[in-house]
Amino acid sequence: MYEQISHSLLNDILVELKKKNKPQKNMQFFYTRLGANFYAIYSLFNTLYGDHPDFKKHMLQLVETLMRQYSSRSGHLKKIDLEREKDHNWFLNQKWVGMALYCDGYADNLKDMLPRLSYLQELGVNLVHIMPICDCPEGKSDGGYAVRNFCKIDSRFGTFEDFDKLVTNLKKRDMLLTLDVVVNHTSDQHEWAVKAREGDKAYQDYYFIFDDRSIPDIYEESMPEVFPETAPGNFTWDESMGKWVMTVFNNYQWDLNYRNPSVFIEMLNIILFWANRGADILRLDAVAFLWKKMGSSCQNEREAHLILQLMKDCCQVTAPGVIFIAEAIVAPTEIIKYFGEDAINAKECEIAYNATFMALLWDAVATKKTILLNKGIHDIPQKLERATWLNYVRCHDDIGWGFSDADIVTAGYEPLSHRRFLVDYFTGNYEGSLAAGLAFGRNSETGDARISGSLASLAGLERALKNNDPDAISMAIKTILLLHGMILSFGGIPMLYYGDAIGTLNDDSYLNDESKNNDSRWVHRPKMDWEKAMQRTQPGTVEYSIFNAVKKMISIRKEIPAFADRNNRELLSVDNPHLFVFSRFDQINSSSRVLIIGNFDAEPQFLNLSPLQRMGFFQYDSIKNLCNGESMPAINENLMIPARSFYWLQA
Numbered sequence: 150m151y152e153q154i155s156h157s158l159l160n161d162i163l164v165e166l167k168k169k170n171k172p173q174k175n176m177q178f179f180y181t182r183l184g185a186n187f188y189a190i191y192s193l194f195n196t197l198y199g200d201h202p203d204f205k206k207h208m209l210q211l212v213e214t215l216m217r218q219y220s221s222r223s224g225h226l227k228k229i230d231l232e233r234e235k236d237h238n239w240f241l242n243q244k245w246v247g248m249a250l251y252c253d254g255y256a257d258n259l260k261d262m263l264p265r266l267s268y269l270q271e272l273g274v275n276l277v278h279i280m281p282i283c284d285c286p287e288g289k290s291d292g293g294y295a296v297r298n299f300c301k302i303d304s305r306f307g308t309f310e311d312f313d314k315l316v317t318n319l320k321k322r323d324m325l326l327t328l329d330v331v332v333n334h335t336s337d338q339h340e341w342a343v344k345a346r347e348g349d350k351a352y353q354d355y356y357f358i359f360d361d362r363s364i365p366d367i368y369e370e371s372m373p374e375v376f377p378e379t380a381p382g383n384f385t386w387d388e389s390m391g392k393w394v395m396t397v398f399n400n401y402q403w404d405l406n407y408r409n410p411s412v413f414i415e416m417l418n419i420i421l422f423w424a425n426r427g428a429d430i431l432r433l434d435a436v437a438f439l440w441k442k443m444g445s446s447c448q449n450e451r452e453a454h455l456i457l458q459l460m461k462d463c464c465q466v467t468a469p470g471v472i473f474i475a476e477a478i479v480a481p482t483e484i485i486k487y488f489g490e491d492a493i494n495a496k497e498c499e500i501a502y503n504a505t506f507m508a509l510l511w512d513a514v515a516t517k518k519t520i521l522l523n524k525g526i527h528d529i530p531q532k533l534e535r536a537t538w539l540n541y542v543r544c545h546d547d548i549g550w551g552f553s554d555a556d557i558v559t560a561g562y563e564p565l566s567h568r569r570f571l572v573d574y575f576t577g578n579y580e581g582s583l584a585a586g587l588a589f590g591r592n593s594e595t596g597d598a599r600i601s602g603s604l605a606s607l608a609g610l611e612r613a614l615k616n617n618d619p620d621a622i623s624m625a626i627k628t629i630l631l632l633h634g635m636i637l638s639f640g641g642i643p644m645l646y647y648g649d650a651i652g653t654l655n656d657d658s659y660l661n662d663e664s665k666n667n668d669s670r671w672v673h674r675p676k677m678d679w680e681k682a683m684q685r686t687q688p689g690t691v692e693y694s695i696f697n698a699v700k701k702m703i704s705i706r707k708e709i710p711a712f713a714d715r716n717n718r719e720l721l722s723v724d725n726p727h728l729f730v731f732s733r734f735d736q737i738n739s740s741s742r743v744l745i746i747g748n749f750d751a752e753p754q755f756l757n758l759s760p761l762q763r764m765g766f767f768q769y770d771s772i773k774n775l776c777n778g779e780s781m782p783a784i785n786e787n788l789m790i791p792a793r794s795f796y797w798l799q800a
């Protein structure tokens with residue numbers, strides 16, 4: 150859009166930059182994109198920082214950052230940018246299947262990732278999320294999310310040389326790379342924090358630092374605690390500085406102050422740094438927390454969204470092929486906003502964690518019913534066209550029961566006791582439950598807690614194996630496959646978690662490490678057991694059963710255009726409370742509709758297909774089970790779905 154004020158400011162900036170820098174070649178695409186986005190960039194920057202006395206100076210620095218990073222972007226990446234501009238919905242394709250892993254957990258380090266890539270390809274994974282690799286203090290690292298230096302690779306993981314080789318190799322294999330940018334906070338040992346501690350006012354302004362408790366106490370009135378057991382409160386007393394610092398997560402993670410435009414520009418520079426290193430997708434960590442406002446929960450504030458929009462608009466100028474994942478584990482009505490509101494295309498993050506679906510799936514596992522799952526999914530607002538979910542069953546974090554009390558009531562349960570039931574169920578303290586999870590962040594007043602534990606252990610495999618109970622083992626495997634069957638067909642990018650395709654159990658070894666033993670999330674961050682992984686070739690083993698079934702689902706998913714995410718899902722309400730039923734359709738070829746049915750009960754269940762047929766959702770003479778290619782017997786139109794199983798059916 151052409152607008153006089155911003156246009157004349159841009160002219161001034163460009164004249165200034167021309168004076169400062171040598172003339173640059175091949176800047177045509179940069180200038181076209183800058184021109185197209187500048188009004189939006191200016192407006193957002195002005196809304197956030199317009200009152201700042203150095204507003205113009207910061208605008209200049211912002212444009213200079215975009216230009217400098219564009220100049221150092223490689224020709225190869227610029228070519229990918231152009232390709233993705235043409236095929237701008239590239240990430241909605243059903244061909245993408247991801248896996249999240251630690252490079253020192255899945256392999257030994259970045260170098261050792263190379264010989265381990267073939268396992269991913271064997272499974273069908275073509276998008277790899279390597280968890281944080283930036284330099285962190287040993288011990289106080291929060292699994293890599295307490296960064297000491299954003300532009301340095303932690304020596305435990307390797308060097309930039311190892312990293313570059315890995316990136317080149319991934320590109321050859323047509324595999325995408327996702328990396329984290331921890332935008333909300335730094336380690337207390339980051340250079341900025343060190344300078345702040347030394348009394349540098351400019352760097353103290355990078356954080357929220359207070360002389361006494363008066364302001365922190367006001368903040369605390371409305372701020373919830375993220376880690377109530379291990380890091381209670383949201384402020385930490387820094388002895389050497391003699392001041393209080395805002396630390397929403399662990400006491401060694403200092404929250405960045407985005408009211409300061411310099412912080413925004415620094416972090417944008419870091420985003421572009423990793424974009425230029427070859428990341429295809431950047432996972433922006435803890436984005437709900439980016440803006441702090443007294444009297445609020447300091448989550449999901451409007452300004453947090455403006456910051457993300459500004460990051461997006463800026464990234465589109467320098468590295469338009471790179472897309473963002475929002476890690477916002479918040480209420481469903483809030484998550485959806487991280488795509489950007491009032492838009493068609495995502496104007497904040499193109500991808501968002503579908504934490505709602507994940508938690509609801511686990512609720513269905515525990516209750517063996519899908520009432521809450523159906524209600525929760527039904528209520529998720531329609532998302533934008535050019536935006537997609539990251540669907541997952543497990544990740545490196547705990548499982549929180551993010552659905553609302555009101556939904557729990559609608560589903561016929563009492564909120565407090567239902568939440569307690571879920572905790573009891575997954576910690577194995579409920580009759581009949583074989584789950585072996587651990588409570589995380591327990592609230593001593595309500596008994597509510599989040600849950601840690603590996604997928605297999607939560608699904609009952611660990612205890613079934615201990616009890617040497619073949620039926621229970623089989624039920625646990627079915628549960629694992631049912632959950633994968635859901636995330637692979639729901640619509641979005643399925644993100645598997647390393648170890649889950651071979652049924653990795655809880656790993657207690659973290660208890661021997663003092664820096665980890667107060668954080669039970671480490672129970673599901675194991676070292677990959679490659680000997681166990683070899684069992685995937687041995688028929689009759691647990692590893693074989695899980696790995697080969699998941700592999701098959703992935704390969705089928707890739708062949709079904711209806712599984713691409715184009716807002717082409719219909720949730721179907723059926724009168725069996727154990728079933729989760731939805732259909733996926735291909736907008737071009739409507740006959741290729743797929744009916745997905747998940748039975749969360751431990752007994753077989755029946756579905757009468759005729760109402761679906763009458764309503765036109767699913768026309769059939771015969772039905773094909775896509776997972777084995779066979780035709781299905783639909784006795785009297787009543788289809789039997791075995792216990793803890795799912796079907797992907799095509800008419």
Ligand code: GLC
Pocket residue numbers: 291292294295331398434435476545546
């Ligand atoms: C994100 C990460 C989590 C970390 C937190 C603080 O939620 O997923 O592991 O503890 O941010 O950085």
